[in-house]
Amino acid sequence: MNYNIETRCIHGDGDNLSEHSFGSLSVPIYQTATFAHPGIGQSTGFDYSRESNPTRKELEKIVSSLEGAADTVACSTGMAAVSLCLELFEGGSHFLCTDDLYGGSVRIFTTVGERKGFSFSYVDTSDPAQVEKAIQKNTKALYIETPSNPTMKVTDLAAMKKIADKYGLLVIVDNTFLTPYFQNPIALGADLVIHSGTKFLCGHNDTLAGFLCTGRKDLAEKIRFLYKTVGCCLSPFDSFMLIRGIKTLAVRLEKQQKSALYLAKWLKAQEKIREVYYVGLPTHPGYTVNAGQARGFGSMISFRTDTEETARKLLERVKLISYAESLGGTESLLTYPMLQTHGDVPVEIREKLGITETFLRLSVGLENEEDLAADLKQALA
Ligand SMILES: *Cc1c(COP(=O)(O)O)cnc(C)c1O
16 A cells, blocks of 8 residues: 555555466456366355456456555446445435436436335535435435536535434445545545446446445445345456556546646636536635545536537537547547436436536547647537
8 A cells, every 4th residue: 555546556556466377467357257166165266257256356456455445346337336335225224415416326216226115315415514404314324426427516525424423324425537546535434435437447438347445344245245146247358448447547537637627717718608617627616625635626527508509519510529428538528418417317406406408518538638629619619
C-alpha cells in the first residue's frame, strides 16, 4: 500500500502480480472452467471459475488496492454488482437513495427490489438534513452516487457516515463517475462500493464489467458466498481487458478531466447553452464539498440547451462525438438522459430533477479538446 495510485493502477499493491510463467509481464488469460486437483482434498487454490479464476483474481486485487478494500468481486456488469449488493439484505429492508441515481439502478430497485420486499425512498442526499428526516424504522442502508447521474449533485460522504452510524445503517456508494483514482469512499466511511467497470475503469467502450468492493471482512465473506452462489462472475477474457484498461486509468482521467474543464467553460460561453453542470467549475454548488473529499472532478458534464430543437440538433449533427449511452471511455459520447439512461425513471421524478427534453450529458473522451469543441460548434450552428 506504499505505492502511489498511478503505480497501483499497474502493479496493485505490488505483491507478486507480475510473477507469471516465463516472465510474462501481462497476466495470462486462464480460459478454463475448472481446475484439476493434485489429490483428494487438495486444491491448487482454484477449483471452478465461477468461484474464482487466476486472471480475475489479479484484477480483483488491483481494484481492491485502488479502493483500499479488504476484498472486491468482479462481476459481469455494473448491474450484476448492484444486484449482488441487494442480495446482502433481508426482505423488508428500506433503502434511502440519492434522488438522482443511474436509471438502471432505479429500474432494478422498483422491479426486482420491490418484488423482494424492499422499499426505496429518494432524497436529495446533497442535503444531509433531508437524509436524516427520511430515515424509517426499517431503513438499512444509504445508497449514494456522488457526483450524481446526471445532474451532478455532490453528497458529503463524511456527513452520510455520521448519519449512518447514528442509525446503524450501511453506506453504499456507486463510485463509477469518479473512480478510485479520484475518490475512495471506503476511506470516507462507506461499507460497500459499487462500480460499473464498463465505464472509466475499462475506459475503451469495449467491455462490460462491474465491481463490488468492501472494506469489511464480515461483509467480504458474505459477498464471496453470494458471488459463487448466484454466478454473476466476470469472464477471464473480460478480466484481462479490465486489467489492461486500468493500467492507463491515471493518464486517461487526468487528460479527460482537463478537456472536460475546457469544454465546460466553452459550453458556458455559448448562446444556445443555458446551464452547465460540471463539478470542476468553482460556481458548481458541490464544488467545495467535492474538493474536500475527492482528488478530482471527473469528466462528466451535463448541460441544458435553450430549446428542445437545439438538443435534438446536437444529438443528430455531432460527427466526432457519438450519440450513445455509456460514459468514461476513449470516445466522447453525448447522451439524451430523458430517452436513454433515465428512460425508465418515472416522469414526475425526472421532471422534478430537471431531466427534460433540453437536458444533455456529455462524457468527455480522449480526443483533442479543441476538436471536440469544434464538433459541438458545427452541430450547434
Ligand atoms: C452504467 C452504470 C451502471 C450500470 O453498469 P453496467 O456496466 O452498464 O451494467 C451503474 N451505475 C452507474 C453510475 C453507471 O453509470
